[in-house]
Amino acid sequence: MTTQNPIQPFHVIPGAVVKDILNGLRHATIDMVAQTYLTHERGETVNPDSYFLRFPAQPANRIIALPAAIVDSEGDQSVSGIKWIASYPDNIKSGIPRASAVLILNDPETGYPYALLEGALISAVRTAASAVLGAWWLNGQNRHAATLSIIGGGVISRNILETFVADDWSFDSVGIHDLNAESAQALAEFGEQLGLPDVRLLSLEEALTADIVVFATSAGEPYVKGQGTFRPGQIVLNISLRDIGAEIIEESYNYFDNITHCLKANTSPHLAEQQYGHRDFVTGTVAQLIRGDLHVAQDKPLIYSPFGMGILDLAIGRMIHDIAVAAGTAIVIPSFFGEERRW
Template identity: 55%
Template sequence: MFSFQVMGGKSVRAIIETSRPEIFAQVRETYLAHHRGATINPNSYFLRFPDRPDARIIALPAALPEEAPGDGDAAGAGGVAGIKWIGSFPGNLARNVPRASAVLLLNDLETGYPFACLEAAQISAARTAASAVLGAEQLHGSRRAAKLAVVGAGVISRNILEFFHALDWSFTETVVHDTVEEYAKKSAGHAGALGFRARTSTGLDDAVDGADLVVLATTAGAPYILDPGALAAGQSVLNISLRDIGPELIAASHNVLDDVEHCLNAGTSPHLAVQKFGHRDFIDGTVAQLVLGELRLGRDRPRIFSPFGLGVLDLAVGREILRIGREHGRVQDVPDFFAEVERW
């Protein structure tokens, strides 16, 4: 009851590398649990800094009251609560340091006591990538595409490429665009190492034009894809960075979100569109509705998936990684973490 464990990033990453299909399944099932009201996922909280408006640290509290299969008698069995505390500092890129850093704290639902702390930048990237690939599967309709466009050559798009590979996607061509040519070359090289035929683009238009599937994974703070013809009818767009697409384009497209109320917040592209046009008629529904067959999209307009990112996904993936980590001896016990375990 009073045990406390820590799991570092290298161990978390090692487990992710061998468990991507299982993580994908966890994300899919958690979306369905969220859809049927079996999760607790309040709004995220943003800590901002007046002298650095592009930087923020976000708290994502959540709970999964349902017992996960295979929990057994482990701490957190019968459900888990927790919080991801994730910093996003775009200025880190100039130092060749990842933009995001994070920890995930897991709490026992019966006592409220925390029982584990995991390095969570890897978890956050993995659940984001799994969510993106689920969205791609639902929007595109298969795991085969002629052209994949990757816009933004960072940690998130790298993870998305790795999940595409682990889930046996195939592309005739993968084109990578980034405003920093060196990053684009490294991303294309990584895609090539995964077995994808990849190249860098000559520009944004070169990457996106004719692409069946577009991944937007940048650090953009404001929309820059504004041309009404920038996205084609029937094109599937993963709006992972959330703020790349102008409101007019959003309103002219089919839009699928992970959670409607969560996504209409914090200046996301769908949020800006609702603010500009005063309605949300252009929002078709959620990815869970697509999975369940409750929602069908035409190919008369671009199809855009905008996942705001739910804390329950971090909990589900973190709990699964902790379970596997325990089995493989990759978790460190912290003896006497709690100073008092009796009231008297």
């Protein structure tokens, strides 16, 4: 008697396919990120610490492993896997993106991997979706702000702008700041192509005054310091996590995707914990906002620091895999596994 082979076919989904699918799913990724945060809040995920591969002779470079699993209570959305993402800041000098990544999906029943996806775009889009989701909740569930500034002119910033537009946000003006003039100009031109109004290049000091300030840089330590830098009610999307000083964190309301994860690896919140010896500055998580467990006060600056959870990559990666396989755009690799039978 022959039993059906439980091993799923192995597919490779290249970047062009990932990009084509995600271009039509910008709003859906925000909903997916929100639902995944709620799944995590219910305890239906496994999301261990990220693992950093560092190089003593090249301290700016790192490769990060993010293993994770979603164990959905309904049973039909479960997946496990790992994102392997490299960050080499000097890549931009060669005109290529700082980050590159792959995402592997594993079958929760057999453990066998069944898909390899280009992961850098997935990572960028889920980061952007998390940022825009956080902005919406901190902004009183309102999709308008008079001024938006983006500090950092890379791939993440482009995706954040795209996601704001896809989510129907409006701004009176948008400011761009980057130490690299070419990067700043390129992002400003990209914003204009998206139809954003009054896109202009700003100094850092000017950028810090916007109603919503987005940090999306490769900074390794704080360079924005000083109490009173941000005003009460001002929204700071601390996406790159290491731009602002501990004293700014301490005097603000602070929201996270996962508190434990973010208070590590010398992020700005981690530096605040080390400097002040407590976590009193922690306000809560975006999932608590979604569930209505927390309400946003306006008497301090509002900072959202999402560390970036592997479960988000898995949720979006699984969605892309299913769409690509159904559409025939995923590349099947026959006989990928050398042994598929014990006998």
